[in-house]
Amino acid sequence: MEGFLTDTLPWLLVGLVAVAALLLLRQPIQYLTRLCLRTLCSLAALAALSPLGPLIGVGLGVNLANALVMGLLGVPGFGLLLMLNWALAR
Structure with missing residues (x-):
């Protein structure tokens, strides 16, 4: 029983805290992921527009x-x- 308390229990608690944090931050992480994808698409559009500019x-x-x-x-x-x-160019 002592091996369980000193070896496994801290990792189990860290895992539970990580799962709880992910559950609490699920919506902000979705917004951040969506912003990153939109930014990458915008960067690609700017790069495509650059030679035609x-x-x-x-x-x-x-x-x-x-x-x-x-x-x-x-x-x-x-x-x-x-x-x-x-x-600003004027």
Whole structure:
């Protein structure tokens, strides 16, 4: 019985605490995962737009800040970035 108390019980308690933490943080983890996926898609869209940018007059940088804005706001975020680029370039 002593081997169980000193060897197995701490690992069992750590496992229970980890499961409880995952259950409590399930929804925030889902939101964070969704934001990461949307940011990656936005980064891919910025990278695809980058070679065409000079041809159509859109010059947004391919970076994490722009991708996060687009990931959070979607298409309105793209418009916001274009307006900021236009306003700050003048």
